[in-house]
Amino acid sequence: MIDYAGIGRVLHRLAGTLVQQYDLSDVLDHLGTEITQILAVNGAGVMLEDEHQHLRLTSTSDRVLQRLEDLQIELQEGPCLLAYQTGEHVIVADIGADERFPRFGSLARDAGMAAVYSFPLRLQDKVVGALNLYRDTPGQFDPEQIEVGQTLADVATAYLVHAEDVQRSAVLNRQLQHALDSRVVIEQAKGFVAARLDTRPDLAFEALRRYARQHGVKLRSVSQDVLERRLSVEAIPFQEVTQHPAGGGGTGHQGP
Known part of the structure; x- marks a missing residue:
């Protein structure tokens, strides 16, 4: 039944x-x-x-x-x-x-x-x-x-x-949220380093990324350490890019 x-x-x-x-x-x-x-x-x-x-x-x-x-x-x-x-x-x-x-x-x-x-x-x-x-x-x-x-x-x-x-x-949502949180931290650190070194944000970002690669750590971890003062800005290798005038790469030979 x-x-x-x-x-x-x-x-x-x-x-x-x-x-x-x-x-x-x-x-x-x-x-x-x-x-x-x-x-x-x-x-x-x-x-x-x-x-x-x-x-x-x-x-x-x-x-x-x-x-x-x-x-x-x-x-x-x-x-x-x-x-x-x-x-x-x-x-x-x-x-x-x-x-x-x-x-x-x-x-x-x-x-x-x-x-x-x-x-x-x-x-x-x-x-x-x-x-x-x-x-x-x-x-x-x-x-x-x-x-x-x-x-x-x-x-x-x-x-x-x-x-x-x-x-x-739920796992995907956590991963997306982590990615967003990481981006916020990196952007904040980029702005902080740019202000301290009086340089452009893109150059500050390259400096942070270079440091992360050299030390084998994640960019977010480096950024977090900078923001929380565990890593000084002065310890980050910074390479200023020399700007060349538009249309040339230095002085060239002039024609007669």
Whole structure:
């Protein structure tokens, strides 16, 4: 039996959450709670791929399931891993009778679970994790339940993708702000050096840049040191540029 009202709640929350910042673990925990009601299972867990392409437990509804999720990683055996590796859903109607997962099946049965249903988290042609559902009584999922299970896995993927987009955007914003802050500091130092040496700002900038290159430090660091009086202007090698009259490079030979 499927709780269709629960599906509506999940989609409504998804639409509202994606327009704001959120904690991925929190929303996945909440999604797992909703899934247990929608598909009448005892618990749910989500595993995601890390930067080394290894599955890691991200969310689970209780400690028993946390241990079962961890066991699949330790044993390198279980429906979650198979769904992740194949990109297809894995239905284990009776964990005690399924010969594909002998070690995990025995431990899951000892923990009180009888059926496991795993759905891949698919991002275009790449699988980035799996949604795992557990039930304490044996039983198949019919085609409609399988479709709903995969839809809920896709919701988890949407949360993951959006969280990564927000994180990348935040990193880019910090980088842009740092670049702007650096430019302000450099401009201030350039003006300060130009005033102290009574020279043009572009020549002051070249002097600061030359010092930074000679000492292997960033131009912003040199500028900051100048402004905060940790580096004296006199310590900066300054080379005045000799201006030549327009149209000539000194005195040339005059014709008769």
